[in-house]
Amino acid sequence: MEDGPPFSVGSCGRPRSFIGPLRHHGPVELDRIDWKILQDLYRWDASNLPLGPLRISLRELADCIGIHRNTVQLRLAALRRGGVLEGMVFEPRPRPIGLIRSGYLFHGARPSDGDSLTDVLEAFPFVSSAVLCMDDVFVHLWHMTDRVPSQDAETIRLALGAKEVLEGYVSSRFAPEPGDTARLSPDDIRLILALRRNPSRSMAAVARELGLPTHTVERRAAKLIRQGVGAMVPRFRPSRVQGWILVHYVAMSGRAASGLAAAFPDRVIGPFGSGQIPTVMVPLSNIAEVEERRWKAEQLPGVGPLRVVLVRDVVYPERFEEWLADSVESVQPDWTRIETAVRN
Numbered sequence: 001m002e003d004g005p006p007f008s009v010g011s012c013g014r015p016r017s018f019i020g021p022l023r024h025h026g027p028v029e030l031d032r033i034d035w036k037i038l039q040d041l042y043r044w045d046a047s048n049l050p051l052g053p054l055r056i057s058l059r060e061l062a063d064c065i066g067i068h069r070n071t072v073q074l075r076l077a078a079l080r081r082g083g084v085l086e087g088m089v090f091e092p093r094p095r096p097i098g099l100i101r102s103g104y105l106f107h108g109a110r111p112s113d114g115d116s117l118t119d120v121l122e123a124f125p126f127v128s129s130a131v132l133c134m135d136d137v138f139v140h141l142w143h144m145t146d147r148v149p150s151q152d153a154e155t156i157r158l159a160l161g162a163k164e165v166l167e168g169y170v171s172s173r174f175a176p177e178p179g180d181t182a183r184l185s186p187d188d189i190r191l192i193l194a195l196r197r198n199p200s201r202s203m204a205a206v207a208r209e210l211g212l213p214t215h216t217v218e219r220r221a222a223k224l225i226r227q228g229v230g231a232m233v234p235r236f237r238p239s240r241v242q243g244w245i246l247v248h249y250v251a252m253s254g255r256a257a258s259g260l261a262a263a264f265p266d267r268v269i270g271p272f273g274s275g276q277i278p279t280v281m282v283p284l285s286n287i288a289e290v291e292e293r294r295w296k297a298e299q300l301p302g303v304g305p306l307r308v309v310l311v312r313d314v315v316y317p318e319r320f321e322e323w324l325a326d327s328v329e330s331v332q333p334d335w336t337r338i339e340t341a342v343r344n
Contacts, residue, residue: 027082027239027241027242028078028079028082028084028240028241028242029243030241030242030243030244030283032266033065033075034075034079034084035268035283036064037072037075037079038085038234038236038268039266039267039268040061040064041085041088041232041233042234042268042269043231058072080200082240084236084237084240085234085235085236085237086199086200086316087198087201087234087235088199088232088233088234088235089195089196089197089199089232089233090192090196090221090230090231091230091231091232091233092192092229093177093179093180093228093230094142095174095179095180096179096180096181096182097184097189097192097328097331098145098328098331099143099144099327099328099331100143100144100145100147100170100172101128101171102140102142102143102149102152102153102168102169102170103139103140103141103167103169103276104138104139104141104149104153104165104166104167105136105138105165106136106138106139106157106160106164106165107135107164107166108136108161108162108163108164109135109136109137109162110135111160113239113313114132114237114312114315117130118315118317120159120160121156121315122317122319123159124152124317125317125319125320125322125323126141126143126152126323126327127139127141127142127156127317127320128140128141128142128316128320128324129314129316130314130315130317131248131311131313131314132311132312132313132314132315133248133311133312134312136309137160137162139156142323144327145331149167149170150167153167168277169272169275174276175274175275178228179227179230180228182224182227182228182229187212187220188220188224189328189329190210191206191217191220191221191224192224192230193321193324193325193328194206194210195221203221235316236268237313237314238313238314239312239313243285244283244284244285245283245285245286245287245310246281246282246283246310247281247282247283247284247309247310248279248280248281248309248310249264249279249280249282249293249307249308250277250306250308250309251277251278251279251303251305252305252306252307253278253302253303253304254277254278255278255302256271256278256302256303257271257272258302259297259301259302259303260278260280260297260303261280262300263296263297263300263303264280264282264293266282266283267280267281267282268281268282281311290308294306294308
């Protein structure tokens with residue numbers, strides 16, 4: 001097959017014949033190659049932050065994984081069709097856009113599935129995503145700078161019926177990062193919002209929405225990533241996966257990040273940056289392997305005791321996109337109003 005130009009990760013690299021309505025046919029059986037593709041799309045960097053690229057060629061992805069590019073293309077298409085990979089979105093860091101992000105663990109909350117959890121969170125448009133586990137829910141919240149994150153978390157605790165709520169992180173306590181001082185233009189903000197909506201569409205479609213040339217959109221988006229304003233990250237749905245146990249290993253020590261990275265080179269997510277509880281998400285085949293990997297990791301210097309949390313699903317409430325657009329606009333009063341079309 002002819003090796004075409006670099007594909008937009010926003011369209012998951014599918015050829016045009018794969019683009020269209022998705023039909024989910026139940027849980028999908030993955031193998032190590034599929035997990036390696038997901039791992040490479042996240043691209044966690046040395047500072048433990050995702051640095052998913054804007055564009056990557058099938059050849060480059062194939063070389064990283066060690067398989068033929070045709071196989072990568074087919075695997076990406078299968079992940080999309082099965083609903084495991086919904087696409088890629090731009091995940092901004094909170095400081096460059098003038099907001100605060102926080103994460104809280106709600107212990108004892110037991111929604112029956114991802115849809116039930118989404119229904120509860122519909123009342124909280126400032127929730128960007130939530131991880132549904134066996135006995136817990138970890139929720140990522142965003143706030144205006146005049147809000148008290150713990151108060152919003154307590155309101156969610158009551159709605160979820162959780163026994164207790166534990167703080168995971170608050171971004172205002174993060175160490176400074178290079179992207180914090182980036183000066184964003186109105187077009188930059190419009191682009192960030194557009195790159196979050198409809199994860200499966202191409203960069204050309206984003207450019208048409210913004211009324212800008214595709215090469216301009218690509219250049220601006222690549223600059224945002226290069227500056228550290230954010231990154232492209234996968235929209236991943238664990239509930240669509242069959243035959244694997246998805247495990248969050250959560251460290252009790254805040255100094256365990258480097259040890260976790262060394263112990264779990266096959267991690268898909270984590271261990272997160274400064275100011276966050278060191279955590280990795282790892283796909284494993286059985287409970288015996290879960291316990292064996294935990295024991296081996298705990299022997300490494302600086303890791304210490306690890307808590308095992310089994311992941312059921314990750315949900316992405318739709319109302320957050322409108323809340324984000326409204327909030328970013330309100331903290332930038334001198335900007336031209338962001339078009340309603342960007343939010344719809």
